[in-house]
Amino acid sequence: MAISEETEQFQGLASAIQKAKDLNGQVLFSHIKKINCNNPLSFYQAGRERYAGERFFWEDPAKDITITGLGNVKKLQAASNADRYREVEMSWIKLQNAAVKTGVTDVEATGPLLFGGFSFDYETNSTLLWNQFGDNLFYIPAFMLSLVGEQAYLTTNLLCSPDDSEKLFIDMINERESFLIESLNGTELRANTLVKQKEVKPKEWKQTVAEAVEEIKTTDLDKIVLARELRLVFERSIDSEKVLEQLIAEQPLSYIFSLEAGGDCFVGATPERLIKKQGNEVFSTCLAGSMGRGKTEEEDACLGNELLHDQKNLQEHQYVVSMISNAFEAVCEKVIVPTEPKLMKNRHIQHLYTPVRGICNEGVTIFEFVENLHPTPAMGGLPKEEAVARIREIEGLERGFYAGPLGWVDAYGNGEFAVGIRSALLQDNEASLFAGCGVVEDSTPESEFQETGIKFNPMLSALGGNLNE
Numbered sequence: 001m002a003i004s005e006e007t008e009q010f011q012g013l014a015s016a017i018q019k020a021k022d023l024n025g026q027v028l029f030s031h032i033k034k035i036n037c038n039n040p041l042s043f044y045q046a047g048r049e050r051y052a053g054e055r056f057f058w059e060d061p062a063k064d065i066t067i068t069g070l071g072n073v074k075k076l077q078a079a080s081n082a083d084r085y086r087e088v089e090m091s092w093i094k095l096q097n098a099a100v101k102t103g104v105t106d107v108e109a110t111g112p113l114l115f116g117g118f119s120f121d122y123e124t125n126s127t128l129l130w131n132q133f134g135d136n137l138f139y140i141p142a143f144m145l146s147l148v149g150e151q152a153y154l155t156t157n158l159l160c161s162p163d164d165s166e167k168l169f170i171d172m173i174n175e176r177e178s179f180l181i182e183s184l185n186g187t188e189l190r191a192n193t194l195v196k197q198k199e200v201k202p203k204e205w206k207q208t209v210a211e212a213v214e215e216i217k218t219t220d221l222d223k224i225v226l227a228r229e230l231r232l233v234f235e236r237s238i239d240s241e242k243v244l245e246q247l248i249a250e251q252p253l254s255y256i257f258s259l260e261a262g263g264d265c266f267v268g269a270t271p272e273r274l275i276k277k278q279g280n281e282v283f284s285t286c287l288a289g290s291m292g293r294g295k296t297e298e299e300d301a302c303l304g305n306e307l308l309h310d311q312k313n314l315q316e317h318q319y320v321v322s323m324i325s326n327a328f329e330a331v332c333e334k335v336i337v338p339t340e341p342k343l344m345k346n347r348h349i350q351h352l353y354t355p356v357r358g359i360c361n362e363g364v365t366i367f368e369f370v371e372n373l374h375p376t377p378a379m380g381g382l383p384k385e386e387a388v389a390r391i392r393e394i395e396g397l398e399r400g401f402y403a404g405p406l407g408w409v410d411a412y413g414n415g416e417f418a419v420g421i422r423s424a425l426l427q428d429n430e431a432s433l434f435a436g437c438g439v440v441e442d443s444t445p446e447s448e449f450q451e452t453g454i455k456f457n458p459m460l461s462a463l464g465g466n467l468n469e
């Protein structure tokens, strides 16, 4: 480390500890520097032993920003109620107000950053499946590698208390940094070997879809998203690194994410952005309406064309466009929404896709967008409250973080949240995969079953399972 940088870091730490004394509380200190590392997965892997259970990974489809976090200096978990978004935001703002930063302090997605997510529904109590995650879970990592464009940055965070010593901190940081940098070469990743694959209650699920269609025809419920689960058992404990490596290679148009909690890991490749905020520019994605991919180029184009003109899928999609556009209109001075959907083609599935852009009013935060948008009718249904209440009653599944908002926010209020679909919960040598579909009046249980089958494929492929046709 250059002497001047070390001096700056030392002085910053001293001032953070002094602040902690003055406030008689904890003060977040962050040091940010450029490093040479173009393989974020090797950084994730380097933290495997020391930071097991406290790692995260995030890569956006444009590969503008890749963030890998190891360890946590603070875990934020709000109470499970409608205020959870504001509560997390307030705790974050409070930490920011006293924070001290040194090094490169003007690059988004570096420095102090909060990463994590919210469960789909705060009114569902978590069972054993999701108990490590609770209703919401956010980390401020101890070490974070941010790849912003071509440049990598290493952020080291510390939470200083009044009695802490700069000297001890510096020694500790140096030891940990060298350990990480030395471990960056990585070892060959081990393939996960599947021993069992089982659909959870397929007959019951189809029956539930049939009943939901009847309800949509006879009540004011317009749409409900119903999900189902697939259970996988492996020979040994599943390596999330291997899963991430596969997802990165196979799903280039999706957000690749993982979030560890205790021994469990929520991992996925979601194509669906909930909200991105960069200054006062905001972006969301309406993604609903699905079709498989063709085996030949002609067949694929034909299926795509069918999807673009299919009334059932267009209706499913339009509900999402209207809801997101309205939510944007309420807090934006300008909103741009294309009039027709396009196709988004991923390896196993194609979707109707409408991007929404806006310039938001002064002071509207990313957490407010998350709160207003979640769940969109692509994850919940319409009307929103009724659909969520019915999902709670009839779905027979604990969604946990599946279909919930997951992402990051930095100290400048910039950030991005995607929805945690095309995902799996890894628990030792078992995995639960989740997939849902928008049920509308023209849905049939069989075709929705097939559609959800295809939606399992991104995770099945990454995990080495048997793909659905």
Ligand SMILES: C=C(O[C@H]1C=CC=C(C(=O)O)[C@@H]1O)C(=O)O
Pocket: 225, 227, 272, 287, 288, 289, 290, 316, 351, 377, 378, 379, 403, 421, 422, 434, 435, 436, 437, 438, 439, 455
């Ligand atoms: C809820 C899921 O997909 C949503 C996103 C895109 C298309 C959807 C559909 O066509 O039904 C779903 O609304 C899922 O993959 O679990």
Ligand SMILES: [Mg+2]
Pocket: 288, 289, 290, 316, 437, 438, 451
């Ligand atoms: Mg659908």
